[in-house]
Amino acid sequence: VMKLPIEDETWHRVIRSDKLKLGKKKMKNIGLKSVMLYRDDSKIHVTDALCRHMAWPLAYGGKISDDCITCPLHQTRYSLEKGEVKEWSPFPLFPLYGRIVGSLRRPSPLAVHEARELDGWVEVRLSTA
Numbered sequence: 001v002m003k004l005p006i007e008d009e010t011w012h013r014v015i016r017s018d019k020l021k022l023g024k025k026k027m028k029n030i031g032l033k034s035v036m037l038y039r040d041d042s043k044i045h046v047t048d049a050l051c052r053h054m055a056w057p058l059a060y061g062g063k064i065s066d067d068c069i070t071c072p073l074h075q076t077r078y079s080l081e082k083g084e085v086k087e088w089s090p091f092p093l094f095p096l097y098g099r100i101v102g103s104l105r106r107p108s109p110l111a112v113h114e115a116r117e118l119d120g121w122v123e124v125r126l127s128t129a
Contacts, residue, residue: 010125011123012123012126013121014028014030014122015028016121017120017121017122020037020044024038026059027049027057033126034050034057035113036059037124038069038080046113046114047080047110052076052078052110053074056073069110074102083112085107090102112127
């Protein structure tokens with residue numbers, strides 16, 4: 001009997017709601033998976049915590065603007081909503097070195113996860129993508 005992969009329906013309690021302030025980012029672990037949580041005035045965004053370029057933790061120094069997060073290391077930008085790459089490693093600006101650094105990894109999207117608030121907690125359901 002072949003078993004089909006099923007979506008992970010598990011919601012994980014990650015952080016107390018009052019510990020995730022408006023406009024702030026937090027990095028948390030769910031088992032071995034690290035996620036970044038960010039609260040804006042409309043919702044809580046949850047993505048994988050590490051930049052897909054060189055695995056820098058986005059919560060530490062990542063800048064958020066225009067619904068995107070920019071990695072502080074090489075300025076790779078991702079959409080918070082869908083995780084797609086908006087800009088891949090445009091830094092450093094020295095053309096040859098920048099191309100080398102940018103080519104160390106293929107551009108790949110940031111995984112985005114579901115979040116909800118329940119009983120004073122932020123809960124996360126991991127996507128399987």
